[in-house]
Each structure stands twice: as C-alpha cells, then as structure tokens.
Amino acid sequence: MTSEAPVRPRDEEESTTPPEPGMEATPNGLEDTPRRRVVPAVLALLLVLLLAAVAFLWFTRPEGSAVGTGDYSQALQAARSGIVDLTSFDYLTLDDDIEQIRRVSTGDLRKESVDQLDSRRQDITDSKAVVNTEIIDAGVTRATDEAATVLMLIQSTQQSTAAKQPEIVRYRIEVSLQKSGDRWLLSGIKGTGTAGDE
Secondary structure, eight states: OOOOOOOOOHHHHHHOOOOOOOEEEOOTSHHHHHHHHHHHHHHHHHHHHHHHHHHHHHHTSSSOOSSSSSHHHHHHHHHHHHHHHHEEEEEHHHHHHHHHHHHHHHHHHHHHHHHHHHHHHHHHHHOOEEEEEEEEEEEEEESSSEEEEEEEEEEEEOOOHHHHEEEEEEEEEEEEEEETEEOOOOEEEEEEEEEEEO
C-alpha cells in the first residue's frame, strides 16, 4: 500500500514569491507598474485638451450669415431681371423704359442711367434704336443681409437705322445690389470686358 502525499490547500500552491522591485501584485493578477499608471493619466489629459479645443472652436466660431438661401436666390433673380430692364430699351417705349429703370435701380446708377437716356432721347428716336439684353450666365460672388455682388455674362442685341444688320455683343459685368426694404435694387455696374462666342 502506497501512501499518497497530502493534498495542500489551493492557497498554499500559489507562489509566494515576492514581486520584483517596481512591480506590485494587484487583485486582478495584473502587474501595477509605473508605466501602467501613466496611461490612464495621459488619456485623461488628452480628453481634457480635446474638450478645451471643442469649447474654443464653439465660442470662437464665426457668426452665421444673415442671408438665407431664399435671400440669396432673390438677389440673383433681382440682378438678372434688373440688368435686362436697365440695359434694354426701345425708341417706341422710351418713357416706359426709363420708368422701369427707376424701379429696379437706386443711387447714382439710377440717376446716371435715366440722365443718359433722357439726354440721348432725340438720337434714339431718330435712329429708331432698339437694344435687347439677355443673360447668358450669372452667379452671386458675395452677399450679406444688405448688399450683394453678382458676376454676369450678358448678350446685347443692338439695332438701328445706322446698321443694316443687328450688332450682337457679349459683355462681362459685375453688378452691385443693395437691399431696400424687402427688394434688391441695382446700385452699380462695372464692366470687366467683352466676351467672344464661348
């Protein structure tokens, strides 16, 4: 009959070797090293920095534009229709054309445009001049709640007794608009050159 070695309690089987210097045993069996303690601290610091950055961006963000999509479209539409009214005229309807200019423009542009047609009234009538303008392309380049700028490519068809055939010319222009009440009015025009057939 052989004798069996007595069974030792489980607790006595586990090593009681003391941890090496710089390492401590933890209840979950993982080693608690200085490096392991640094990682949570770094993550916490990064989180604080991230939150600070988000707060900085939030409070320093630019204020939203007061011009909504509807206003933006209204400015573009006003420029398109206004330029046609401002630069088109017929010797038979000159008074109506001048009145239309007054409705769609403001400031110096209104005065100069009306004065120009009035001062050339006789020449326009004698030569039976007719000018029709159409918009080839247009786009808003700047807009606030009070002013807007639109770049345009327009085509002008000019007829008179001085020429056998109508003259067709394309122009590139920059149009300025001002908000007056709930309407956009033309306030300035600056030519940027003629354009070929493109």
